[in-house]
Amino acid sequence: MSIIRFLGPYHQSNLKAVKRCGWNAMFEIVYGYSPSFRHFNAVWGTAIHAAVDVWHRSGKPELSIDDAQICVEWEFLAEERNPQYKDKRHIPIWFPTDNRKMDIEAAVIEFGGMFHNYTVHPFNTANDYDVLASEVEFEFESKRPGCKPYRFAGRIDQVRAYGDFIAQVDLKSGMGDKMISQFTLDNDIQHLTYDVAIHKGAVKGLEYLKGVIPRTVQFNLRDLIPYSFTPTGKTRKWKVDVNSNATDDYKAWVFETAIEVSHNDDGYLIGAEFQSGQLKGPGAHWSYPCLDRLVAFEKRLRVDVQPYRTGRYSPTHSIQNCNKCAFKSVCEAKSLGREPVKPDTDAAEAVFAALEEAGVEL
Numbered sequence: 294m295s296i297i298r299f300l301g302p303y304h305q306s307n308l309k310a311v312k313r314c315g316w317n318a319m320f321e322i323v324y325g326y327s328p329s330f331r332h333f334n335a336v337w338g339t340a341i342h343a344a345v346d347v348w349h350r351s352g353k354p355e356l357s358i359d360d361a362q363i364c365v366e367w368e369f370l371a372e373e374r375n376p377q378y379k380d381k382r383h384i385p386i387w388f389p390t391d392n393r394k395m396d397i398e399a400a401v402i403e404f405g406g407m408f409h410n411y412t413v414h415p416f417n418t419a420n421d422y423d424v425l426a427s428e429v430e431f432e433f434e435s436k437r438p439g440c441k442p443y444r445f446a447g448r449i450d451q452v453r454a455y456g457d458f459i460a461q462v463d464l465k466s467g468m469g470d471k472m473i474s475q476f477t478l479d480n481d482i483q484h485l486t487y488d489v490a491i492h493k494g495a496v497k498g499l500e501y502l503k504g505v506i507p508r509t510v511q512f513n514l515r516d517l518i519p520y521s522f523t524p525t526g527k528t529r530k531w532k533v534d535v536n537s538n539a540t541d542d543y544k545a546w547v548f549e550t551a552i553e554v555s556h557n558d559d560g561y562l563i564g565a566e567f568q569s570g571q572l573k574g575p576g577a578h579w580s581y582p583c584l585d586r587l588v589a590f591e592k593r594l595r596v597d598v599q600p601y602r603t604g605r606y607s608p609t610h611s612i613q614n615c616n617k618c619a620f621k622s623v624c625e626a627k628s629l630g631r632e633p634v635k636p637d638t639d640a641a642e643a644v645f646a647a648l649e650e651a652g653v654e655l
Contacts (some may be wrong), residue, residue, distance in 0.1 A: 299323045299601040301445035302432055305483045308597050315606030320620045323601070330387040335395065337404045338466040340368035341514065342450060344408050345464060346427045349451070359512050362405030366397070367433075369404075399515065403518070410517035416577045422453045426499055431487075432496035436590050443595050449487050452499060452507070459507040461487050466514045473511070475540045479580050482597070484509045485590045489584050506587065509580040516574030519646030520567055546575035 299322060305365060310318040320326045344364045348354070356364070389395045411417060432446040451462035463484060478484070487509070490496055494503025539547070549569065599604055608624075615621060 297323050298359045298604040300441065300444075301598070302446035303594075303598050303601065304445070304447050305486045306447075307601070308482050308486075308594070311600050312597070314608060314618070315600055316624055317618055317620055318606040318608040320600075320623050323606075326620065326623050327384055329622055330385050330619055332619075333389060334467070335386055336372055336386055337365075337369055337400050339372050340365055341404050341408050342428070342464055343368040343372070343409060343468050345450075348408075348412055349424045349427055353412070353418065356409060358405065358409045361412065365405045365408050366401045369400070375528070381648050404466070406519075407514040407517055407554055410572070411512075411514060411576075414576050415516065416512070422455045425452045425454050425459075426496065427451050429495040429496055430500060431490040433490055437595055443598060444485060445490070445594065447486060448491070449490070449496065452491070452502075459491065459502060459505050460510050461491060462506050462510045462512055463487070464512050464514060473513075473540060473578065475580075478509075478511060478540055478578055479582070479586075481511075481580075484511065484580060485582065485587065486594065489587050489591055489594075492584075492587055495498065498576035505573070506582060506584055508516070509582060511578045511580070512576055513574060513578065514576075516576045517572055519570045519572055540578040542575045542578045575629070 297319075307322055310322065320327065344361075346416070347368075348356070390396055428448060428450065429452065430446070430448050434442040434444050434615065436442050449461055450464045453460045453462060461484075481653060488507055491499070491502050491505060491507045494500045496502065550571065563617070615624070618624065
Protein backbone atom coordinates (compact mmCIF):
# COMPACT_ATOMS: atom_id res chain seq x y z
CA MET A 294 0.00 0.00 0.00
CA SER A 295 1.58 3.27 -1.10
CA ILE A 296 2.29 6.02 1.44
CA ILE A 297 0.33 9.19 0.86
CA ARG A 298 0.95 12.22 3.05
CA PHE A 299 -1.93 14.57 3.80
CA LEU A 300 -0.95 18.14 4.67
CA GLY A 301 -4.36 19.51 5.61
CA PRO A 302 -6.34 21.44 6.35
CA TYR A 303 -7.17 19.13 9.23
CA HIS A 304 -10.67 19.11 10.68
CA GLN A 305 -11.42 18.09 14.26
CA SER A 306 -13.27 15.07 12.86
CA ASN A 307 -10.01 14.06 11.12
CA LEU A 308 -8.22 14.04 14.47
CA LYS A 309 -10.85 11.82 16.08
CA ALA A 310 -10.98 9.56 13.01
CA VAL A 311 -7.26 8.83 12.97
CA LYS A 312 -7.34 8.00 16.69
CA ARG A 313 -10.30 5.66 16.20
CA CYS A 314 -8.81 3.90 13.16
CA GLY A 315 -5.97 5.11 10.97
CA TRP A 316 -7.13 3.07 7.98
CA ASN A 317 -10.65 4.53 8.18
CA ALA A 318 -9.16 8.04 8.08
CA MET A 319 -6.82 7.06 5.24
CA PHE A 320 -9.59 5.68 3.02
CA GLU A 321 -12.01 8.58 3.51
CA ILE A 322 -9.77 11.63 3.95
CA VAL A 323 -6.57 10.76 2.09
CA TYR A 324 -7.69 8.33 -0.65
CA GLY A 325 -11.11 9.95 -1.04
CA TYR A 326 -13.20 6.76 -1.08
CA SER A 327 -16.91 7.16 -0.43
CA PRO A 328 -18.39 5.23 2.51
CA SER A 329 -20.79 2.41 1.68
CA PHE A 330 -23.58 3.97 3.77
CA ARG A 331 -24.51 6.89 6.00
CA HIS A 332 -25.60 6.22 9.55
CA PHE A 333 -29.29 6.88 10.18
CA ASN A 334 -28.78 8.79 13.45
CA ALA A 335 -25.90 10.81 11.99
CA VAL A 336 -28.19 12.20 9.28
CA TRP A 337 -30.80 13.04 11.91
CA GLY A 338 -28.09 14.77 13.95
CA THR A 339 -27.30 16.97 10.95
CA ALA A 340 -31.02 17.66 10.54
CA ILE A 341 -31.50 18.80 14.12
CA HIS A 342 -28.43 21.07 13.86
CA ALA A 343 -30.00 22.69 10.79
CA ALA A 344 -33.35 23.08 12.57
CA VAL A 345 -31.67 24.80 15.54
CA ASP A 346 -29.83 27.14 13.17
CA VAL A 347 -33.08 28.12 11.44
CA TRP A 348 -34.84 28.62 14.80
CA HIS A 349 -32.24 31.09 16.01
CA ARG A 350 -32.14 32.93 12.68
CA SER A 351 -35.95 33.24 12.82
CA GLY A 352 -35.89 35.04 16.15
CA LYS A 353 -36.54 32.05 18.46
CA PRO A 354 -40.29 31.68 17.73
CA GLU A 355 -42.51 29.63 20.02
CA LEU A 356 -43.09 26.18 18.53
CA SER A 357 -45.56 23.44 19.33
CA ILE A 358 -44.35 19.85 19.48
CA ASP A 359 -45.99 19.23 16.10
CA ASP A 360 -44.21 22.22 14.56
CA ALA A 361 -40.88 21.02 15.94
CA GLN A 362 -41.37 17.52 14.51
CA ILE A 363 -42.29 18.93 11.10
CA CYS A 364 -39.16 21.14 11.10
CA VAL A 365 -36.83 18.28 11.95
CA GLU A 366 -38.44 15.90 9.43
CA TRP A 367 -38.17 18.54 6.71
CA GLU A 368 -34.48 19.04 7.44
CA PHE A 369 -33.91 15.27 7.40
CA LEU A 370 -35.52 14.92 3.96
CA ALA A 371 -33.58 17.95 2.71
CA GLU A 372 -30.32 16.42 3.95
CA GLU A 373 -31.20 13.09 2.36
CA ARG A 374 -31.84 14.52 -1.10
CA ASN A 375 -30.09 17.89 -1.18
CA PRO A 376 -28.37 18.26 -4.59
CA GLN A 377 -25.61 20.33 -2.94
CA TYR A 378 -24.26 17.05 -1.52
CA LYS A 379 -23.72 15.57 -4.95
CA ASP A 380 -20.84 13.44 -3.75
CA LYS A 381 -23.00 11.97 -0.95
CA ARG A 382 -26.39 11.79 -2.62
CA HIS A 383 -25.82 8.34 -4.07
CA ILE A 384 -24.66 6.94 -0.70
CA PRO A 385 -27.59 5.10 0.89
CA ILE A 386 -28.70 5.77 4.45
CA TRP A 387 -28.52 2.78 6.77
CA PHE A 388 -31.98 2.34 8.31
CA PRO A 389 -32.39 0.31 11.54
CA THR A 390 -35.11 -1.92 10.03
CA ASP A 391 -36.54 -2.77 6.62
CA ASN A 392 -39.52 -0.51 7.28
CA ARG A 393 -38.25 2.91 6.20
CA LYS A 394 -41.52 4.68 6.99
CA MET A 395 -41.70 3.29 10.53
CA ASP A 396 -38.05 4.20 11.21
CA ILE A 397 -38.61 7.80 10.11
CA GLU A 398 -41.80 8.13 12.16
CA ALA A 399 -40.00 6.88 15.28
CA ALA A 400 -37.05 9.23 14.67
CA VAL A 401 -39.39 12.19 14.10
CA ILE A 402 -40.86 11.63 17.57
CA GLU A 403 -37.43 11.27 19.18
CA PHE A 404 -35.51 14.05 17.44
CA GLY A 405 -38.55 16.29 17.16
CA GLY A 406 -38.93 16.01 20.93
CA MET A 407 -35.27 16.93 21.41
CA PHE A 408 -35.64 19.97 19.17
CA HIS A 409 -38.87 21.10 20.84
CA ASN A 410 -37.35 20.83 24.31
CA TYR A 411 -34.33 22.78 23.05
CA THR A 412 -36.65 25.63 21.98
CA VAL A 413 -38.26 25.82 25.44
CA HIS A 414 -35.10 25.31 27.53
CA PRO A 415 -34.25 28.36 29.70
CA PHE A 416 -30.66 28.28 28.44
CA ASN A 417 -31.95 29.06 24.94
CA THR A 418 -35.06 31.16 25.62
CA ALA A 419 -33.23 33.62 27.90
CA ASN A 420 -32.67 37.14 26.59
CA ASP A 421 -29.21 37.57 28.13
CA TYR A 422 -27.27 36.60 24.99
CA ASP A 423 -26.97 37.25 21.26
CA VAL A 424 -26.04 34.60 18.69
CA LEU A 425 -23.11 36.16 16.80
CA ALA A 426 -22.82 33.27 14.35
CA SER A 427 -24.33 29.86 13.72
CA GLU A 428 -22.82 26.97 11.72
CA VAL A 429 -19.82 29.21 11.00
CA GLU A 430 -16.53 28.01 9.48
CA PHE A 431 -12.95 28.74 10.54
CA GLU A 432 -9.40 28.02 9.36
CA PHE A 433 -6.12 28.83 11.06
CA GLU A 434 -2.43 27.98 10.87
CA SER A 435 -0.20 26.68 13.62
CA LYS A 436 3.50 27.20 12.95
CA ARG A 437 6.49 25.27 14.20
CA PRO A 438 10.07 26.49 13.52
CA GLY A 439 11.60 24.83 10.47
CA CYS A 440 8.37 23.10 9.36
CA LYS A 441 5.54 23.84 6.98
CA PRO A 442 2.53 25.44 8.70
CA TYR A 443 -0.14 23.14 10.07
CA ARG A 444 -3.60 24.15 8.82
CA PHE A 445 -6.74 23.39 10.81
CA ALA A 446 -10.34 24.00 9.80
CA GLY A 447 -13.85 23.22 10.97
CA ARG A 448 -17.32 24.49 11.71
CA ILE A 449 -18.66 25.85 15.01
CA ASP A 450 -22.31 25.26 15.88
CA GLN A 451 -22.87 28.57 17.69
CA VAL A 452 -20.95 31.56 19.01
CA ARG A 453 -22.84 33.54 21.65
CA ALA A 454 -22.12 36.92 23.22
CA TYR A 455 -23.19 37.31 26.82
CA GLY A 456 -22.79 40.46 28.88
CA ASP A 457 -19.10 40.17 29.69
CA PHE A 458 -17.92 37.01 27.91
CA ILE A 459 -18.08 34.97 24.70
CA ALA A 460 -19.22 31.35 24.61
CA GLN A 461 -19.05 28.77 21.85
CA VAL A 462 -21.83 26.18 22.00
CA ASP A 463 -21.41 22.66 20.68
CA LEU A 464 -24.62 20.68 20.18
CA LYS A 465 -24.47 16.93 20.82
CA SER A 466 -27.25 14.63 19.62
CA GLY A 467 -25.39 11.31 19.96
CA MET A 468 -25.75 8.53 22.51
CA GLY A 469 -22.79 9.69 24.61
CA ASP A 470 -22.86 9.34 28.37
CA LYS A 471 -24.73 12.29 29.86
CA MET A 472 -22.52 11.97 32.93
CA ILE A 473 -19.36 12.98 31.05
CA SER A 474 -16.59 13.88 33.48
CA GLN A 475 -15.54 17.49 33.88
CA PHE A 476 -11.94 16.51 33.06
CA THR A 477 -13.01 14.98 29.73
CA LEU A 478 -15.10 18.02 28.92
CA ASP A 479 -12.26 20.44 29.77
CA ASN A 480 -9.79 18.57 27.53
CA ASP A 481 -12.00 17.65 24.58
CA ILE A 482 -10.21 17.96 21.21
CA GLN A 483 -13.20 19.45 19.44
CA HIS A 484 -13.97 22.10 22.04
CA LEU A 485 -10.37 23.25 22.43
CA THR A 486 -9.88 23.43 18.65
CA TYR A 487 -12.86 25.79 18.46
CA ASP A 488 -11.51 27.84 21.37
CA VAL A 489 -8.10 28.21 19.67
CA ALA A 490 -9.81 29.29 16.42
CA ILE A 491 -11.78 32.03 18.19
CA HIS A 492 -8.71 33.15 20.15
CA LYS A 493 -6.72 33.44 16.91
CA GLY A 494 -9.49 35.46 15.22
CA ALA A 495 -9.84 32.76 12.55
CA VAL A 496 -13.65 32.43 12.55
CA LYS A 497 -15.21 33.88 9.40
CA GLY A 498 -17.03 37.11 10.16
CA LEU A 499 -15.81 37.12 13.78
CA GLU A 500 -12.20 38.15 13.26
CA TYR A 501 -12.69 40.96 15.78
CA LEU A 502 -12.79 38.33 18.56
CA LYS A 503 -9.03 37.77 18.20
CA GLY A 504 -7.44 37.52 21.63
CA VAL A 505 -10.69 36.52 23.34
CA ILE A 506 -10.69 33.30 25.38
CA PRO A 507 -14.22 31.92 25.03
CA ARG A 508 -16.11 29.75 27.43
CA THR A 509 -17.30 26.38 26.15
CA VAL A 510 -20.77 24.90 26.41
CA GLN A 511 -21.49 21.30 25.44
CA PHE A 512 -25.25 21.10 25.04
CA ASN A 513 -26.39 17.48 25.24
CA LEU A 514 -29.69 17.28 23.40
CA ARG A 515 -30.36 13.82 24.83
CA ASP A 516 -30.50 15.37 28.30
CA LEU A 517 -33.80 16.80 27.10
CA ILE A 518 -35.49 13.44 26.42
CA PRO A 519 -37.85 12.51 29.29
CA TYR A 520 -37.44 9.28 31.24
CA SER A 521 -39.89 6.61 30.18
CA PHE A 522 -42.24 4.81 32.54
CA THR A 523 -40.61 2.02 34.54
CA PRO A 524 -42.32 -1.35 35.13
CA THR A 525 -43.84 0.16 38.29
CA GLY A 526 -45.25 2.99 36.20
CA LYS A 527 -44.11 5.60 38.69
CA THR A 528 -40.44 6.42 39.20
CA ARG A 529 -36.90 5.45 38.25
CA LYS A 530 -33.93 5.55 40.60
CA TRP A 531 -30.34 6.33 39.55
CA LYS A 532 -27.05 6.29 41.40
CA VAL A 533 -24.56 9.01 40.50
CA ASP A 534 -20.97 9.10 41.77
CA VAL A 535 -20.49 12.84 41.98
CA ASN A 536 -16.83 12.58 42.94
CA SER A 537 -15.43 11.05 39.74
CA ASN A 538 -18.19 11.19 37.11
CA ALA A 539 -20.53 13.90 35.87
CA THR A 540 -19.83 17.53 35.07
CA ASP A 541 -20.33 20.23 37.67
CA ASP A 542 -23.54 21.22 35.89
CA TYR A 543 -24.89 17.68 36.09
CA LYS A 544 -24.04 17.46 39.80
CA ALA A 545 -25.87 20.73 40.46
CA TRP A 546 -28.86 19.53 38.44
CA VAL A 547 -29.02 16.27 40.41
CA PHE A 548 -28.90 18.15 43.72
CA GLU A 549 -31.79 20.34 42.57
CA THR A 550 -33.95 17.44 41.38
CA ALA A 551 -33.03 14.62 43.77
CA ILE A 552 -35.75 13.50 46.15
CA GLU A 553 -33.57 11.23 48.25
CA VAL A 554 -29.90 11.66 49.22
CA SER A 555 -27.82 8.88 50.77
CA HIS A 556 -24.23 8.19 51.84
CA ASN A 557 -22.07 5.07 52.05
CA ASP A 558 -18.51 4.11 52.95
CA ASP A 559 -17.29 4.05 49.33
CA GLY A 560 -17.94 7.71 48.72
CA TYR A 561 -20.69 10.22 48.43
CA LEU A 562 -23.54 8.83 46.37
CA ILE A 563 -26.82 10.40 45.41
CA GLY A 564 -29.83 8.17 45.08
CA ALA A 565 -31.87 10.36 42.75
CA GLU A 566 -35.46 9.28 42.34
CA PHE A 567 -36.84 10.78 39.14
CA GLN A 568 -40.49 11.04 38.21
CA SER A 569 -41.29 9.47 34.86
CA GLY A 570 -41.46 12.22 32.26
CA GLN A 571 -38.71 14.25 33.96
CA LEU A 572 -35.74 15.28 31.82
CA LYS A 573 -32.48 13.33 31.98
CA GLY A 574 -30.09 16.21 32.58
CA PRO A 575 -29.42 19.96 32.57
CA GLY A 576 -28.59 20.17 28.86
CA ALA A 577 -25.83 22.76 29.12
CA HIS A 578 -22.44 21.65 30.51
CA TRP A 579 -19.89 24.47 30.91
CA SER A 580 -16.09 24.53 30.63
CA TYR A 581 -13.76 27.46 31.31
CA PRO A 582 -10.47 27.22 29.38
CA CYS A 583 -7.49 29.46 30.15
CA LEU A 584 -4.70 30.82 27.93
CA ASP A 585 -2.10 28.32 29.17
CA ARG A 586 -4.39 25.43 28.25
CA LEU A 587 -4.95 26.79 24.74
CA VAL A 588 -1.21 27.25 24.17
CA ALA A 589 -0.45 23.71 25.35
CA PHE A 590 -3.29 22.28 23.30
CA GLU A 591 -2.05 23.94 20.09
CA LYS A 592 1.21 22.03 20.50
CA ARG A 593 -0.76 18.84 21.09
CA LEU A 594 -2.66 19.43 17.85
CA ARG A 595 0.57 19.35 15.86
CA VAL A 596 1.42 15.99 17.45
CA ASP A 597 -2.02 14.47 16.77
CA VAL A 598 -1.79 15.06 13.01
CA GLN A 599 1.59 13.36 12.58
CA PRO A 600 0.04 10.18 11.08
CA TYR A 601 -1.32 12.31 8.25
CA ARG A 602 1.92 14.23 7.69
CA THR A 603 4.11 11.10 7.73
CA GLY A 604 1.68 8.80 5.89
CA ARG A 605 1.75 6.16 8.63
CA TYR A 606 -1.78 4.96 9.40
CA SER A 607 -2.43 2.24 11.97
CA PRO A 608 -5.59 0.11 11.77
CA THR A 609 -7.91 -0.21 14.73
CA HIS A 610 -7.36 -2.91 17.32
CA SER A 611 -11.09 -3.29 18.05
CA ILE A 612 -13.11 -5.61 15.83
CA GLN A 613 -16.27 -3.83 17.05
CA ASN A 614 -15.16 -0.73 15.18
CA CYS A 615 -14.72 -2.83 12.03
CA ASN A 616 -18.24 -4.24 12.19
CA LYS A 617 -19.73 -0.72 12.35
CA CYS A 618 -17.34 0.84 9.83
CA ALA A 619 -18.73 2.28 6.59
CA PHE A 620 -15.41 1.39 4.86
CA LYS A 621 -15.38 -2.27 5.82
CA SER A 622 -15.67 -3.51 2.22
CA VAL A 623 -12.92 -1.13 1.06
CA CYS A 624 -10.66 -2.20 3.90
CA GLU A 625 -11.18 -5.91 3.18
CA ALA A 626 -10.42 -5.39 -0.49
CA LYS A 627 -7.19 -3.59 0.38
CA SER A 628 -6.20 -6.31 2.85
CA LEU A 629 -6.67 -8.97 0.16
CA GLY A 630 -4.55 -7.04 -2.32
CA ARG A 631 -7.42 -5.96 -4.57
CA GLU A 632 -7.90 -2.37 -5.65
CA PRO A 633 -11.37 -1.15 -4.62
CA VAL A 634 -13.39 0.67 -7.23
CA LYS A 635 -14.79 4.08 -6.36
CA PRO A 636 -18.58 4.43 -6.81
CA ASP A 637 -19.59 5.77 -10.20
CA THR A 638 -21.27 9.05 -9.20
CA ASP A 639 -22.62 9.81 -12.69
CA ALA A 640 -24.20 6.36 -13.03
CA ALA A 641 -25.76 6.63 -9.58
CA GLU A 642 -27.18 10.06 -10.43
CA ALA A 643 -28.72 8.65 -13.62
CA VAL A 644 -30.40 5.83 -11.68
CA PHE A 645 -31.64 8.28 -9.07
CA ALA A 646 -33.13 10.57 -11.75
CA ALA A 647 -34.78 7.63 -13.55
CA LEU A 648 -36.44 6.44 -10.35
CA GLU A 649 -37.75 9.95 -9.62
CA GLU A 650 -39.08 10.29 -13.14
CA ALA A 651 -40.89 6.97 -12.78
CA GLY A 652 -42.60 8.25 -9.66
CA VAL A 653 -40.84 5.92 -7.26
CA GLU A 654 -40.86 7.28 -3.70
CA LEU A 655 -37.30 7.48 -2.45
